[in-house]
Amino acid sequence: MGTPDTRQRILTAAEELFGQRGFQGVSIREITHLADANLASVNYHFGSKAGLIRSLVEHHLGSLNQERLDLLEQASANSGGATLPVEQILDIFFRPPVFRFVGPGRTFPGLLARLHNSCDPELIEVMLRVFGPLADRFLTELCRSVPHLEPRTLLARVNFMVGAMIHALAEGETMAQAFAGLEPRQQDPEFLTRQLVLFCAAGLRHE
């Protein structure tokens, strides 16, 4: 491919810049300059700057969540319909995002975390749409796997789980190590996945 179309060039440039400096830290003038496109093209193709990041989020998280749903479906089929152990469900939940987002130059997760706490109503709508099916399926499976928890309790703890993951992905490299005075060291995705599974499985199983 020589030069992709304008829309795609904008997406590529935006992902790079947003990942580095956040949504508010980048102007559409910079994006269109890097993408070698006209200033107005962002508004033409995406409606607004917010619409641009909505497209990015939808693309990234859509395929990520599809992968998680596929893995869960496959595991469920392999078990012949038996209840899956919590550890296996959580591994399927954590592994895809951790391996996608942890590593050198993978600056998108920090942006994602910020988006998760966004105020923009349209973006919240996108997040709900992209995460809705995933939440339904995983909550159902977890409900079977940890039947001793009443729904309200399970929901609260799944919320903790999500928070733990987002936080670890977003700033595992910064805050936590700075607090402990450790050298900034590359995170090991396998270690991180394992710790998330162990920590959250124990938390879900308790009481």
Add this chain to the structure above:
Amino acid sequence: MGTPDTRQRILTAAEELFGQRGFQGVSIREITHLADANLASVNYHFGSKAGLIRSLVEHHLGSLNQERLDLLEQASANSGGATLPVEQILDIFFRPPVFRFVGPGRTFPGLLARLHNSCDPELIEVMLRVFGPLADRFLTELCRSVPHLEPRTLLARVNFMVGAMIHALAEGETMAQAFAGLEPRQQDPEFLTRQLVLFCAAGLRHE
């Protein structure tokens, strides 16, 4: 008191507006209008818009963390220097922020969560300074209480813990309940504290 000084009126107005619509969602023109102050007074008293929110963060989190440190010190003294149970340490860690930030009209935590993922280097510096002593003290205490974990593992899991809390405080009322199709209902701080303690204590104890 009739009319507090300009600096204080700006802080009050800023906290209200930032809490509602986030840092980027509010202009200093709105803030100074609500505070009945001149546009330039923000820059005069705080140097910049970022400096204003830095002051807010420092004030809120400084007193919050002091409360947590006091409680821990007192518990430690009462135990005669014996190792504290994880559950007690975690209760001291979670209870103050949950009870401060959960409830009607308490919109500050969402802002805090967003700040936690901020890009602003100066703000990161403030967070490190405000949280540094707290992290030192609690990590030491947890290390004694859960000696079977090697430091790297403990650090990772404490990071999960913090993420769980932030996420629960920031959007317990929005995302999680929307996913589950529940009615938005007022969170019960006692319930939330208890669930955080149970979930995280089990997660820290495991393996």
Add this chain to the structure above:
DNA sequence: GTCTATACAGTGATAGAC
């Protein structure tokens, strides 16, 4: 010191010509 009015460069958005 404290506050005010005002100017300035940069932002996202948009209408209309091509």
Add this chain to the structure above:
DNA sequence: GTCTATCACTGTATAGAC
């Protein structure tokens, strides 16, 4: 689809009044 010109708005800086 693309481009230019322009708009309303933003945070910031500063000169000068009290």
